[in-house]
Amino acid sequence: MMDVSKMSADRLQSVQPSMILGLLQKARSLQSQGYPVIDLGIGEPDFNTPDHIKEAAIAAIVADQTxxxxxxxxxxxxTAIVEKLSRENMLSYTAEEVSVSNGAKQVIYNAFMATLSKGDEVIIPAPYWSSYPDMVAIADGTPVTVDCPQSENFLLSPEKLEQTITPYTRWLMLNSPSNPTGGVYSAxxxxxxxDVLRCHPHVRILSDDIYEHLMFDGHxxxxxxxxxxxxRDRTLLVNGVSKVFAMTGWRIGYGAGPVDLIKAMNVVQGQSCTHACSISQAASIAALNGPSDFMADRANSFSRRRDIVVSALNAIVGISCLNPEGAFYVYPNCAGLIDRKTPEGRILTDDQTVCNWLLDVHHVSVVPGVAFGLSPHIRISTAASEDTLREACRRISTACLSLESST
Ligand SMILES: Cc1ncc(COP(=O)(O)O)c(C=O)c1O
Known part of the structure; x- marks a missing residue:
């Protein structure tokens, strides 16, 4: 029989399939067998795309924008993106400096494919959105991760940045508010x-701003x-409609940056997917130009959910959780659970065994920190109703109370 693993390209050897999607599949399979699984694994808003955006898509189909x-x-x-950047971010761009792709994910992918050669390094503060290092690897680059632990609020310090830059550094990744921690960099x-980057003009900055509207506590x-x-001449801003307008399935993201970079990214796109879906593009115009008053309500509701989850988790012995300032994730440390024994006889050797056990036995799906490059942690998405979050925390608490010490 043919060995399929031998048929893949060398560049795939260092690329991991998405652990989050693997867990999602397992959670769905348990659900389909009738288990009452609460899925807090996926990073997706739990509300629907607003009606005026759907109507714009229907109108685009009727008008044959196909x-x-x-x-x-x-x-x-x-043009709508340029106006948004001016109105909301006080930044001035031209349409030539903007490229639209199939989600922010593809914007980042295009940027790496357009700029990285073998041996080029990309600095990724850890914990990070799990796709960054794998996308760097696919583009033949070398991901250089920098640990930014809970004691440092999961944020990169200027000192650590200075120590990590080499002559081969091509990009620094910044993501604020952060997936998976909800951490936010202040001005x-x-x-x-x-200040550090000014001394290293060969380093570009990729600013992933996809959670910009989910900020709490007046930040x-x-x-x-x-x-x-x-x-500005070496920064790529990355953003999209997925999170803020609940449009994850429409696949529209955009990058804004210097023309030479945008042109190179367009070459990659032109020879891969050509462009993003015409209907989704029309819908995104309505999203960007339409009402924005609901955003503050969403942020308030995510902030209330964060409060529920953080206080419930901090009441559990073995877990400690920072209070995130944005996004819809919390990233508690679970060091106090490691090496403990479950009533079923499992030893919780790491965050992955913790998450497998929570899913298999207590039917709560959360993602292990190993997927985001910093352990022992678990990422919990707060994109669920308050009752669902309370029930999930109750189950996690019951689970932790049942643990014995393993010795
Ligand atoms: C930090 C971050 N950047 C980018 C993306 C990609 O978003 P999309 O491709 O849906 O626009 C995500 C999605 O989860 C994310 O969490």
């Missing part, structure tokens, strides 16, 4: 990083360009 568009996205959508913290979103506009 043909190829230009590679970087329709001029109308790129001052970004200014500290910018204001700042991107590195708000505090260091002089870095």
């Amino acid at each position: 043909r190829y568009t230009v590679v970087p996205g329709t001029p109308a959508l790129r 001052d913290q970004l200014a500290g990083l910018a 204001k979103f700042a991107s590195i360009l708000n505090v260091a506009p002089d870095l």
Whole structure:
């Protein structure tokens, strides 16, 4: 029989299949067998795409906007993005400096494919969104992860950044608010990083701002360009409609950056998927130009959910959880559960065994920190109703109370 693993390209040897999607599959399979699984594994808002956006998509179909568009996205959508960046972020771009892709994920992928060669390094503060290192590896680059533990609020310090930059560094990844921690860089913290970056003009900055509207406790979103506009020529802003407008399935993200970089990314896109779906592009214009008052309500509701989960988790012996300032995740440390024994006789050797046990026995699906490069932690998505979150925390608490010491 043919060995399929031998048929894949060398570059796939260092790429991991998504652990999150694997867990999702397992949770769905248990659900289909009738188990009452609570799935807090996936990073997806739990509300529907607003009606006016759906109506714009239907209108685009009726108006036969169903043909190829230009590679970087329709001029109308790129204009809406330019206006959004000016209105919400006080940043000035032209349509030529914007490229629209199938989700923010593909924007990042295009950027790496367009700029990385073998031996090029990308600095990724850990914990990170799990796709970053694998996308770097697919593009033949080398992911260089920097541990940013809970004691440092999961944020990269200027000192650590300085120590990690080499002549081969091509990109620094910044993601604020963060997936998986909900951590947010303040304007001052970004200014500290910018001071270091000014001394290393060969390093580009990729600012992944996809959670910008989910900020709590009165904190204001700042991107590195708000505090260091002089870095504009080497910064790629990445954003999209997935999280803020609950449009994950529509697959629209965008990048804004210097023209030479955007042109190179468009070459990658032109020879891979051509462009993002014409209907989704039309819907995204309605999203960006439409009402934005619901965003504050969403942020308030995610902040209430965070409060419920953080206080319930901190009441559990063996778990400690920071209070995230944004996004819809919490990232508790579970060091106190490691090496304990479950009533079923399992030893919880690491965060992955913790998450498998929580899913198999207590029917709560959460993602182990190993998927995000910093253990022992678990990522819990708060994109579920308050009652569901309370029940999930109750199950986790019951589970932890049942543990014995393993010796
Ligand atoms: C930090 C971060 N960046 C980018 C993305 C990709 O978003 P999309 O491709 O749906 O626009 C995600 C999705 O989970 C994310 O968490």
